[in-house]
Amino acid sequence: MRLISSLLRLSVPLAFWLGVWGGSAHAGVVQVAVAANFAAPFQKIAAGFEADTGHQAQAIIGSTGKFHTQIRAGAPFDVLLAADDETPRQLESEGLAVKGQRFTYAKGKLVLWSAQAGLVDPQGEVLHKGAFKRLALAHPKLAPYGAAAVQALQCLGVYERLSERLVMGDNIAQAWQFVSTGNAELGLLALSQVAVPDRPRTGSWWMVPARCYTPILQDAALLTRGEHHAPARALLNYLKGDKARAVIQSYGYDL
Structure with missing residues (x-):
């Protein structure tokens, strides 16, 4: 009886270790x-x-x-x-x-962002006033956020006027780099690149109205x-x- 009892006590940790080994093997x-x-x-x-x-x-x-x-x-x-x-x-x-x-x-959500504090106003009027040289976005043929950015500029009636100021990255991360390094004053980016949890938001930004681009x-x-x-x-x-x-x-x- 003592032997059986000992084996039963051992069976719990044995099963546990077999489970751990089995789980690792199938990872x-x-x-x-x-x-x-x-x-x-x-x-x-x-x-x-x-x-x-x-x-x-x-x-x-x-x-x-x-x-x-x-x-x-x-x-x-x-x-x-x-x-x-x-x-x-x-x-x-x-x-x-x-x-x-x-x-x-x-x-996703589209945001107009600048690394410079105060450059982007609460209504996004900076796009109409044109107080900048370059606006970064992802390439619309490669990145959906780039296509949404073009739609937004067209919706706001500024695409033709700003077309020569556009700087396009292969993806939205490269567009963000253009702005964060100062190679472009403004960028039409993903909100997720600006609203990073547990990190203070820097620069200035404006949420592009959802009506201005396809969801x-x-x-x-x-x-x-x-x-x-x-x-x-x-x-x-x-x-x-x-x-x-x-x-x-x-x-x-x-x-």
């Missing part, structure tokens, strides 16, 4: 193509994802348009976190993304390479959870 790596505007929040989400599941999410940051081209060429991505809803839809129609897995993980619905897609990759599906499920959603909202996105 994997997900290759994720992440739209540049979502780089900072995804870094936090990936850290939580690894802590909670043991899986690692390795991010490749870039523009949605370039990712589309790379995926068509066979780039080894498991998941795409796009800056629009059109690219994931097209990838589904092309047989490069798994149908029925696409969902909107965030709704920026950012969709996630399970690519065909990741269809049978359990960590890829786990990441998509994690993005729908409360922890990830809290991070997303903290960067100024709507859900």
